[in-house]
Amino acid sequence: MSQKTSSIDWADLLKRQEAAFAAAQAPSRDPERERALLEERARLLSRKPGGKPGSAGIDCLEFLLSGERYAIELSYIAATLPLTDFTPLFCAPPFVLGITNLRGRIISIVDLRRFFELPALGLADLNRVIVVGDEGMEFGVLADRVVGTMSLTADELLPIPDTFTGPREEFVAGVTAERMALLDMGRILADPRMVVHEEVG
Amino acid sequence: MLSTMKIRYRLAAGFSVLVLFLILTGGLSLKNIAAEGDLLNEFYEHPFTVTNAIHQVDSNIVRMHRDMKDVVLYANDPSDLENSLTDISNCEQIVYQQLAVAREKFLGDKAKIDQIKQSMEQWKEVRSRTISLVRQGKIKEAVAFHKTYARRTVANIEAQVNEVLKFSFAKAESFAQESRRNQRSTFAITAVLVALAGILAALIAFAITASITRPLTDAVQAAERLAQGDVSVEIGSDSPDELGQLLRSMGKVVHSMRRLGETANRIAQGDLDVEVTPLSERDVFGSAMRNMVASLNSLADNADRIASGDLTIEVLPASPKDRLGNSFRTMTSNVRELTVEIAEVVNILAGSAAEIMTTVSELASSSAQTATSISETNATVQEIRQTTDLTSQKSRQVYEGAHRSAQIARTGRESVNSAIGGMQGIDERMGFIAERIVNLSEQSQAIGEIIATVADLAEQSNLLAVNAAIEAAKAGEHGKGFAVVAQEVKNLATQSKQATSQVRNIIGQIQKATTAAVLATEQGSKAVEAGVKQSSEAGESIRQLAASIEESSNATLQIVTSTQEQAIGMDQIAIAIQSINQASDQNVEGSRQIEAAARNLYELNQKLQQLVSGYKVA
Numbered sequence: 033m034s035q036k037t038s039s040i041d042w043a044d045l046l047k048r049q050e051a052a053f054a055a056a057q058a059p060s061r062d063p064e065r066e067r068a069l070l071e072e073r074a075r076l077l078s079r080k081p082g083g084k085p086g087s088a089g090i091d092c093l094e095f096l097l098s099g100e101r102y103a104i105e106l107s108y109i110a111a112t113l114p115l116t117d118f119t120p121l122f123c124a125p126p127f128v129l130g131i132t133n134l135r136g137r138i139i140s141i142v143d144l145r146r147f148f149e150l151p152a153l154g155l156a157d158l159n160r161v162i163v164v165g166d167e168g169m170e171f172g173v174l175a176d177r178v179v180g181t182m183s184l185t186a187d188e189l190l191p192i193p194d195t196f197t198g199p200r201e202e203f204v205a206g207v208t209a210e211r212m213a214l215l216d217m218g219r220i221l222a223d224p225r226m227v228v229h230e231e232v233g
Numbered sequence: 234m235l236s237t238m239k240i241r242y243r244l245a246a247g248f249s250v251l252v253l254f255l256i257l258t259g260g261l262s263l264k265n266i267a268a269e270g271d272l273l274n275e276f277y278e279h280p281f282t283v284t285n286a287i288h289q290v291d292s293n294i295v296r297m298h299r300d301m302k303d304v305v306l307y308a309n310d311p312s313d314l315e316n317s318l319t320d321i322s323n324c325e326q327i328v329y330q331q332l333a334v335a336r337e338k339f340l341g342d343k344a345k346i347d348q349i350k351q352s353m354e355q356w357k358e359v360r361s362r363t364i365s366l367v368r369q370g371k372i373k374e375a376v377a378f379h380k381t382y383a384r385r386t387v388a389n390i391e392a393q394v395n396e397v398l399k400f401s402f403a404k405a406e407s408f409a410q411e412s413r414r415n416q417r418s419t420f421a422i423t424a425v426l427v428a429l430a431g432i433l434a435a436l437i438a439f440a441i442t443a444s445i446t447r448p449l450t451d452a453v454q455a456a457e458r459l460a461q462g463d464v465s466v467e468i469g470s471d472s473p474d475e476l477g478q479l480l481r482s483m484g485k486v487v488h489s490m491r492r493l494g495e496t497a498n499r500i501a502q503g504d505l506d507v508e509v510t511p512l513s514e515r516d517v518f519g520s521a522m523r524n525m526v527a528s529l530n531s532l533a534d535n536a537d538r539i540a541s542g543d544l545t546i547e548v549l550p551a552s553p554k555d556r557l558g559n560s561f562r563t564m565t566s567n568v569r570e571l572t573v574e575i576a577e578v579v580n581i582l583a584g585s586a587a588e589i590m591t592t593v594s595e596l597a598s599s600s601a602q603t604a605t606s607i608s609e610t611n612a613t614v615q616e617i618r619q620t621t622d623l624t625s626q627k628s629r630q631v632y633e634g635a636h637r638s639a640q641i642a643r644t645g646r647e648s649v650n651s652a653i654g655g656m657q658g659i660d661e662r663m664g665f666i667a668e669r670i671v672n673l674s675e676q677s678q679a680i681g682e683i684i685a686t687v688a689d690l691a692e693q694s695n696l697l698a699v700n701a702a703i704e705a706a707k708a709g710e711h712g713k714g715f716a717v718v719a720q721e722v723k724n725l726a727t728q729s730k731q732a733t734s735q736v737r738n739i740i741g742q743i744q745k746a747t748t749a750a751v752l753a754t755e756q757g758s759k760a761v762e763a764g765v766k767q768s769s770e771a772g773e774s775i776r777q778l779a780a781s782i783e784e785s786s787n788a789t790l791q792i793v794t795s796t797q798e799q800a801i802g803m804d805q806i807a808i809a810i811q812s813i814n815q816a817s818d819q820n821v822e823g824s825r826q827i828e829a830a831a832r833n834l835y836e837l838n839q840k841l842q843q844l845v846s847g848y849k850v851a
Contacts, residue, residue: 073724077717091706093699106706112699149772160696181702181716228738 089183092214093176095162096148101212102175103182108217109172110163112178115141124228129174135162141172142226150198169221189214239474240445249436258426265419279340280405284398286335290349291394293324293331298387300324301360304367305379318364328353338402341400349393356386448476454484464491468678493518505530532561542571542848557822569850576845579838593831596824603817611810618803619737625796628789635786642779653765660761667754674747677740684736691729698723 090105093112113134118141120130127146131138141161144150160174189206196204196213203223205216220226240247300317322568322681359382366375448470458466464487470480489512499507505526511519528551538546547564550558588771701719705712 073721078722106703109703111703112696125470153416172378180699181706181719225498 055206062134080124089185091181091183091191093181094212096147096177097175101210102228103212103214104162104164104217106181108164108166110165112160115159115161118190128228132161132172139163139172149198164217164221166218166221169226171226175193184208184214193213237473243441243444247441250437251434254430256846259429261426262423269412272408272415276405276408280401280408282338283335283401283810287394287401289331289556290328292783293328294390297321297324298490301363301383305376314367335397337641345393345397349390352386352390352393356383359383359386369477424455432813433788443685446470446736448480452476452480452483459487464494496522502527505533513587532557535561539565541773544848544850548774571847572845572850579841579845582838586831586838588830593824593828600817600824602823604814607810607814607817609809613801614806614810618800621796621799621803625793625800628792628796632786632793635782636791638782639779639786642775642782645775646772646779649768649775653768653772656761656765656768660758663754663758663761667751670747670750670754675679676743677743681737681740684733688733691726691733694726695723697725
């Protein structure tokens with residue numbers, strides 16, 4: 033029993049441990065790779081945005097709703113914010129989720145899925161509100177996720193396919209080849225259904 | 234004088250004297266009461282009656298006088314006049330009647346009553362004159378006449394009447410005083426007589442009682458002493474009465490009892506020659522004493538015969554309760570039986586003595602055999618002793634070997650104990666390692682929480698970047714540069730998010746590794762536990778081995794001790810056999826002495842047989 037030594041190589045283990053500690057405390061893991069990354073990023077940024085010159089681009093914000101991609105023109109958008117707190121409204125149409133407080137202003141939140149009669153995925157923590165508005169109207173549009181801003185040219189927009197039916201067809205300005213629907217926000221804002229006028233006896 | 238009379242005469246004389254006194258006292262009292270009654274009667278007859286009559290006379294005169302006034306005053310009415318005149322004549326009648334009564338009973342000068350009568354006659358004349366004047370209508374004259382004469386006459390009469398009354402009151406007073414005197418003297422005489430009678434009665438009672446009780450007390454004292462058995466008391470009396478006779482009879486009883494006592498005393502001292510003569514046929518004591526002397530004499534004769542060796546007599550008890558006779562008969566028969574039994578025993582003794590002599594000769598020969606056996610036993614004992622020494626040596630060697638084995642076992646147990654201690658140390662370290670690993674796991678959990686916060690920040694940065702891009706687009710051409718910065722911020726947020734997901738993966742791997750490490754340490758701990766258990770078992774086996782070696786060591790020690798004791802015992806046996814040898818020699822000598830003693834016994838028996846044959850039994 034006393035002749036048989038332990039099978040653990042303690043010296044090797046200790047060496048690995050020291051190496052790990054040293055790596056954790058080092059100021060930079062790989063300075064050359066870091067610099068290369070930064071240069072690549074600078075190069076990309078220095079590129080001319082917009083792609084093809086000549087055609088007027090439409091700046092819009094892309095977002096996801098029920099797994100489908102939608103976009104809204106930036107000119108209609110006031111801000112995006114996380115949906116933290118809201119107050120449900122009774123006697124309102126089903127597409128009005130409730131009201132929330134945006135820096136002292138009370139705005140209503142509209143669920144476009146219900147407005148378009150799409151299947152609802154429920155409320156996740158990632159849900160966002162995109163505040164849209166023009167001179168007459170302002171409300172928040174519920175989004176599953178905000179992807180980011182992008183610029184579209186008019187020829188990128190294709191005619192609306194036949195699969196777009198129901199109320200949705202009315203409010204879509206066009207669809208890109210990547211199946212992203214650009215919403216016609218001016219029409220939505222001007223739609224009389226958005227104005228809720230109901231009296232409860 | 235009293236003591237010479239019989240008791241009944243004494244009592245009669247005493248009572249007669251008392252009765253005489255009683256009659257005397259009673260007669261005197263009665264006489265006085267009669268005298269008092271006479272006095273009272275006289276008092277009623279004379280002064281009381283006279284006073285009564287005179288009072289009536291007085292009141293009627295007053296009434297008449299008043300009526301006369303009416304006549305004078307109310308002369309106009311003829312009917313009133315007539316009424317008054319009738320009343321006056323009635324009253325006058327009563328006055329004369331009462332005056333007659335007073336005259337009869339008056340004790341004083343009766344001429345005074347006659348004077349009153351004369352005055353009354355004068356007043357009548359005055360009245361008739363007045364009335365005639367009234368009837369003639371000469372009222373004024375009538376009034377004047379009445380005032381002058383009638384008033385004087387009436388006053389005269391009143392004075393006479395008062396004189397008579399005064400005399401009567403004086404007479405009554407004298408009667409009352411006489412009565413009081415009489416009563417006082419009667420009371421005194423009666424009291425003296427009663428006192429004298431009391432004293433006399435007491436004296437007589439004392440004298441009679443004393444004459445009876447004195448001799449009676451003497452008799453009671455004598456009877457008390459007699460009841461206690463004291464016959465030395467002397468009782469006698471020369472009094473002729475009943476008590477004297479009683480005391481003289483008691484004296485005779487005492488005398489005869491004293492004589493009986495003297496006789497009984499002589500019998501008690503063993504003198505049976507006394508002559509007892511009963512006083513009469515009915516003298517129970519005397520005849521009983523005579524019978525007692527006779528039966529004692531016959532018992533003494535029987536005792537004399539037994540003393541001379543004649544045991545054939547039969548004693549007849551006087552009655553079933555005759556204790557002395559019964560005891561004597563039992564004693565005689567017992568002595569007879571005893572003598573017969575002694576004779577038989579003497580015969581048996583003769584046979585036994587012969588047997589003893591035979592046995593003693595046999596004893597001598599067996600003693601010689603015993604001596605031979607004893608010398609053989611001695612040789613055997615010597616052989617056993619040598620064997621015992623050999624056994625003792627061998628067992629000592631075995632004991633030393635066992636002692637060494639026990640020491641080795643003790644060393645082995647100590648080694649096992651230290652091995653168990655080492656294993657327990659390892660177990661503790663394993664526990665320490667496991668605890669540290671768990672601590673690491675908890676810290677990586679904290680890192681995970683921090684990473685979640687970082688991810689949240691990245692998300693918010695992303696949103697902020699979008700908002701910045703929107704603002705930049707609104708600014709149009711001026712916002713282009715800002716749009717680039719917003720895009721860059723957005724990229725950074727995306728990268729941060731990716732980094733956090735990588736960190737989360739690494740933390741997951743660390744947690745898996747720590748779980749595996751904890752499991753491994755747990756297995757190590759279990760292995761150590763098993764090792765401890767096995768070592769304990771080995772230790773227990775070594776301990777049991779040591780215990781059994783200890784036991785066999787103790788057993789060999791006992792064997793050593795007992796073989797030594799055996800050797801000592803063998804020596805003692807040898808000594809004992811030597812003693813037995815000496816004792817058997819002494820036995821031979823003793824049997825010779827017993828033989829001589831048996832011969833003496835035989836001779837003694839012969840003498841006893843001669844003695845017993847001297848008693849006549851049947």
